[in-house]
Structure formats: C-alpha cells, structure tokens
Amino acid sequence: MTQTPDSIPAPLPVPVLHTIAREHHPISRKAISPGALRVLYRLREAGHGAFLVGGAVRDLLIGLQPKDFDIATDATPDEVRALFRNSRLIGRRFRLAHVVFGREIVEVATFRSNADDGSGDRETHEGGRLLRDNVYGTIEEDAIRRDFTANALYYAIEDFSVRDYTGGFEDVQNRVLKLIGDPEQRYREDPVRMLRAVRLAAKLDFSIDPATAAPIAVLAPLLREAAPARLFEECLKLFLSGRGEASFLGLEAHGLLPILFPESADALARNRSGVLREFILEGLRNTDARVAADEPVSPAFLFALLLWPAYCHALIGLQAAGTHAAEAQRRAADRVTLHQLGTVALPRRFSLPMQEIWLLQTRLPLRQRKRVMRTLAHPRFRAAFDFLVLRDAASGSHSEDVEFWREAQRDPDHAIAAHPPAVEGEGEGDAGEPRKRRRRRRRPASADAG
The missing domain is CATH 1.10.3090.10 (cca-adding enzyme, domain 2)
Incomplete structure (x- = not known):
C-alpha cells in the first residue's frame, strides 16, 4: 500500500529498559504453572531467550492468579515446534505455538517487530488494520508493539527479574491502562483494542489513561469492520469474566454500546x-x-x-x-x-x-x-x-x-x-413490561336472550 504523508504511521516510542530486581516485585515461581516453567527452562537450555509475558506478569504484580501463562521468545514457531513434541502451530494472522500439558496449554509467541524489511509476512488493510503480522524481531521491538504498557512486562526466568521497556511497571503500580504509541494509530491497526481497553479496565479496576480513552468515541464505528464472530468472543470476555456490570458501564461511558448493541x-x-x-x-x-x-x-x-x-x-x-x-x-x-x-x-x-x-x-x-x-x-x-x-x-x-x-x-x-388465573397480557408499557388485561365478566344471559 502506498502511503501519503498524512497516512504515515506515527513512530512508536523508543524502548528504555528498566529492570526490576526480584526483591522489588512480588512474583514467585510458586505462582507460575509447572507447564509454563518447563517451557521457559527448556527454551533457555536450548540457547533461546524466554520470558513470561503479558497478562500473567501484570496479574501476578497486583496479586491476581492468572488463568493463562503466555511466553515470548526469540525462537521461531518452527524452532519451538522442534523442541516440544507436545506442541502444535496455530494461527495465520499471528503464527504461534501451543505447548500442551494435559489440560493446560502454554502459548509461545516469537518476538515480533514493527518494522518490515520484506523478509517477513505482514499484510495491512488500507485503513491501517493489521490483517497478518509475522515479522520477527527483538525483545525491545516486541515490547513497543504490544498494545498496553501493562501488558509489555517480561519476567526473566534466569534471574527472576521483571523487564520493563515502556513504563508498564509504574502504570501497573498506579493502576492505569495506557496504550503504547499513538492511540488513534493503534486503534486503527486493530479496532477491537477499544473493547480490550474497556474490558481490562473493568477486570483490573484500572482507570484508562485520558489520552488512551480520548479517541474511542470517535473511532468506535471502526468496530463494524471487525469479524462478527470475533466480536461475539469479545462479548463473552466482557460479560462473563465476573466484571460484567463494570464492562457495561465502560461501554456506555466510551460510546461503544451503540456499536455492539x-x-x-x-x-x-x-x-x-x-x-x-x-x-x-x-x-x-x-x-x-x-x-x-x-x-x-x-x-x-x-x-x-x-x-x-x-x-x-x-x-x-x-x-x-x-x-x-x-x-x-x-x-x-x-x-x-x-x-x-x-x-x-x-x-x-x-x-x-x-x-x-x-x-x-x-x-x-x-x-x-x-x-x-x-x-x-x-x-x-x-x-x-x-x-x-x-x-x-x-x-x-x-x-x-x-x-x-x-x-x-x-x-x-x-x-x-x-392464585386465581390471569389473562395473557397484551401491549407494552413504557419500559417494555407486558400489561395484564383482565377479561370482563359476562353478565348471566337472561331468559329472553335465550
């Protein structure tokens, strides 16, 4: 796609590493699933970088127990597949490896880059939406292309530190949800991020950073371009996570309810x-x-x-x-x-x-x-x-x-x-509540009426 000056994406921020040592954060290996630990250690033994990443790190920092443990690595999906016989490769838009331990699935993603020298596999919609993104890169590049700073934190198994390239550790401490990079550009890349912002804020009881919240009401119509099946799954996450009321109020507040319903x-x-x-x-x-x-x-x-x-x-x-x-x-x-x-x-x-x-x-x-x-x-x-x-x-x-x-x-x-029988209601009240209409009692027929 040829880009005009107005459509040139805003540059992502420069990653700056901040390492939080083990004694300065609450994450313990005891809270990480055995399957995830096995994947981390085997990748390290094979010479690859391997980190617990995203929501699991964020949740452990605020005292929640994650349901899923995702791993980021410099190993390609094929290299992961070769290391784990109990794995399978999935996805076209984002190529991933799933390593299966009984009922647990550990998702392993290769570091991705925002730049594309033509050697990778990336396809972008004219509106800026990413249709496919399989261009691999470094951990620094991977960090700045993630959606929210709170999700761009990496737990290193070799020294048990947390590595922060975007200021996410401080944002988690302050319970603030903040997009990495230009919010409008990031929403155009994937409009469903607007729903994720509302859902995560409701789930974590975080506030949404004003700059992150500002474009949502204007860009909300972009959600109509998202696949209806994907929006169904997002609705289940919004309303069946245990924070459905807060999610509904968030959709109302940010102008997303008229788009979904x-x-x-x-x-x-x-x-x-x-x-x-x-x-x-x-x-x-x-x-x-x-x-x-x-x-x-x-x-x-x-x-x-x-x-x-x-x-x-x-x-x-x-x-x-x-x-x-x-x-x-x-x-x-x-x-x-x-x-x-x-x-x-x-x-x-x-x-x-x-x-x-x-x-x-x-x-x-x-x-x-x-x-x-x-x-x-x-x-x-x-x-x-x-x-x-x-x-x-x-x-x-x-x-x-x-x-x-x-x-x-x-x-x-x-x-x-x-309880005496009632008659079927007809009509609707102002609130859509059926009104019961009672039958008139018939007068007894007179002899003259037969």
Missing part, C-alpha cells in the same frame, strides 16, 4: 423510566455473582438480557401496527436476532434458547392448570423464571408472578388453587 442502545435511550437499564444492570450483577461462585452462566441467557430492550421496542412497534400479540412476539424475536447477527455473530445454539426465554415471559402470567404444567415442563422454564425474577427486581411489577411460579415448582396444584 445498536437496537438495545436505542431502546435504552427511549426508555424514560430507566427500568430497562436497571434490568440489565441487575442481570449483570447477578451474572457477576454467579461467576464469582463458580456457577455456570449461559451465553443464551446473557444475550437474552442484553437484547431484551431491543426485543421490547420491536414488540411495541409491531403491536402498534396491529399485529396479533403472539405473531408480534415471534416476529420481534426473529427481527432482533437477525439484525444483531450483522454486528455480533450469535450462534444458533444460543439464539434459539434466547428467543425461547423471551417468548416464555408471556406464558408466565397464565395460571390455567394445563398451561402451568406445560410451562413447568419446558426445557427453558428455569431460565425464563430466573429472567422473570430479574424483571421483578428492576421494576417491582412481577412479584405476584414470581411468588406463583416459585410455589408452582414445589406444588403446582396448591399454587393454582391459591
């Missing part, structure tokens, strides 16, 4: 009562609690939560146009799902259960015995009931239904006898 963001803006937003926040708080308790959270339930405002808004429009209630519900669910797929590739194995959770909400006010028994037997009933509990927590308008179904799960006949 355009119809829900529009519905939230129109919802004057704020009940829909409180519903999402309540649901994410509940999700965070489940993650903290090591309980499972289904992506279907998560997306049912995040797209509920869009579904409610679509349903209001269809019913206002005269569409019959049951048909409006099905069409609204299909419409929201289809439109969302253009941004985030929600797999069918999650989108169908998501729709079932929504559609079951209209069954929950109904208490005729046959309907109650069918609803209890539905495979999505428990998720739909949990969804109803969240709706009640946000609006306080479903306590009677929650009480009924809680009792019905123990003793359906007693619950039906204790």
Whole structure:
C-alpha cells in the first residue's frame, strides 16, 4: 500500500529498559504453572531467550492468579515446534505455538517487530488494520508493539527479574491502562483494542489513561469492520469474566454500546423510566455473582438480557401496527436476532434458547392448570423464571408472578388453587413490561336472550 504523508504511521516510542530486581516485585515461581516453567527452562537450555509475558506478569504484580501463562521468545514457531513434541502451530494472522500439558496449554509467541524489511509476512488493510503480522524481531521491538504498557512486562526466568521497556511497571503500580504509541494509530491497526481497553479496565479496576480513552468515541464505528464472530468472543470476555456490570458501564461511558448493541442502545435511550437499564444492570450483577461462585452462566441467557430492550421496542412497534400479540412476539424475536447477527455473530445454539426465554415471559402470567404444567415442563422454564425474577427486581411489577411460579415448582396444584388465573397480557408499557388485561365478566344471559 502506498502511503501519503498524512497516512504515515506515527513512530512508536523508543524502548528504555528498566529492570526490576526480584526483591522489588512480588512474583514467585510458586505462582507460575509447572507447564509454563518447563517451557521457559527448556527454551533457555536450548540457547533461546524466554520470558513470561503479558497478562500473567501484570496479574501476578497486583496479586491476581492468572488463568493463562503466555511466553515470548526469540525462537521461531518452527524452532519451538522442534523442541516440544507436545506442541502444535496455530494461527495465520499471528503464527504461534501451543505447548500442551494435559489440560493446560502454554502459548509461545516469537518476538515480533514493527518494522518490515520484506523478509517477513505482514499484510495491512488500507485503513491501517493489521490483517497478518509475522515479522520477527527483538525483545525491545516486541515490547513497543504490544498494545498496553501493562501488558509489555517480561519476567526473566534466569534471574527472576521483571523487564520493563515502556513504563508498564509504574502504570501497573498506579493502576492505569495506557496504550503504547499513538492511540488513534493503534486503534486503527486493530479496532477491537477499544473493547480490550474497556474490558481490562473493568477486570483490573484500572482507570484508562485520558489520552488512551480520548479517541474511542470517535473511532468506535471502526468496530463494524471487525469479524462478527470475533466480536461475539469479545462479548463473552466482557460479560462473563465476573466484571460484567463494570464492562457495561465502560461501554456506555466510551460510546461503544451503540456499536455492539445498536437496537438495545436505542431502546435504552427511549426508555424514560430507566427500568430497562436497571434490568440489565441487575442481570449483570447477578451474572457477576454467579461467576464469582463458580456457577455456570449461559451465553443464551446473557444475550437474552442484553437484547431484551431491543426485543421490547420491536414488540411495541409491531403491536402498534396491529399485529396479533403472539405473531408480534415471534416476529420481534426473529427481527432482533437477525439484525444483531450483522454486528455480533450469535450462534444458533444460543439464539434459539434466547428467543425461547423471551417468548416464555408471556406464558408466565397464565395460571390455567394445563398451561402451568406445560410451562413447568419446558426445557427453558428455569431460565425464563430466573429472567422473570430479574424483571421483578428492576421494576417491582412481577412479584405476584414470581411468588406463583416459585410455589408452582414445589406444588403446582396448591399454587393454582391459591392464585386465581390471569389473562395473557397484551401491549407494552413504557419500559417494555407486558400489561395484564383482565377479561370482563359476562353478565348471566337472561331468559329472553335465550
């Protein structure tokens, strides 16, 4: 690609090595996985430089236990593959080696360079986005081409020191997330970095450096160029890491929510009562609690939560146009799902259960015995009931239904006898909450009327 003067990338900062000796940092080999230690030592024995790098170093510095241990080395992927029979090479955009120890996978990446003398494999999109980057370099070059300073820290196994080329050690101490280099250029290289900034700030309870945060709202539309499947994975990381509420607030604050969930963001803006937003926040708080308790959270339930405002808004429009209630519900669910797929590739194995959770909400006010028994037997009933509990927590308008179904799960006949049947709701309130319409009692027919 020919570059005009305006499109010439800003130079990355000059790396300056700052070595933090073992006695000045808290990282211990006891906190590093045995598999990662084996890879580090074998690479060193073969004459290669090898360092624990990135999120593992950052997390260990602030007292968190990393889930993954990544290693950076001057060995090429093929050299790593030759050293470890239990390894495989993966990736086209970034060529990596995965070394497998039972259920643990240690990712090994070769130092990469930002410069390209033509000997490597790099492809850049016209907008500056990196499509492929397999140009190898030195540890100094590798450090300055990483995204955030907090992720550009290297733990050296030979002397147990931490090597810092970008000021990341101080930023971690100050709990600040800062991009390396020109923020606009780095976001254009990979727009998903904007989501990573929000996610890491939420996960680590870091603030985002003002210069790093400033371009996000302007460049947010670049995320539309990202692969929908990749954005789906990023959404799972954002909301299923145990910091979903903080991630949602970060997306709102930096103008990213309308890009990821355009119809829900529009519905939230129109919802004057704020009940829909409180519903999402309540649901994410509940999700965070489940993650903290090591309980499972289904992506279907998560997306049912995040797209509920869009579904409610679509349903209001269809019913206002005269569409019959049951048909409006099905069409609204299909419409929201289809439109969302253009941004985030929600797999069918999650989108169908998501729709079932929504559609079951209209069954929950109904208490005729046959309907109650069918609803209890539905495979999505428990998720739909949990969804109803969240709706009640946000609006306080479903306590009677929650009480009924809680009792019905123990003793359906007693619950039906204790609570009179309600009629299926039609219409939507300002917050998208179904309104119950009660049937008028018919007057007894007179003799003259036959």
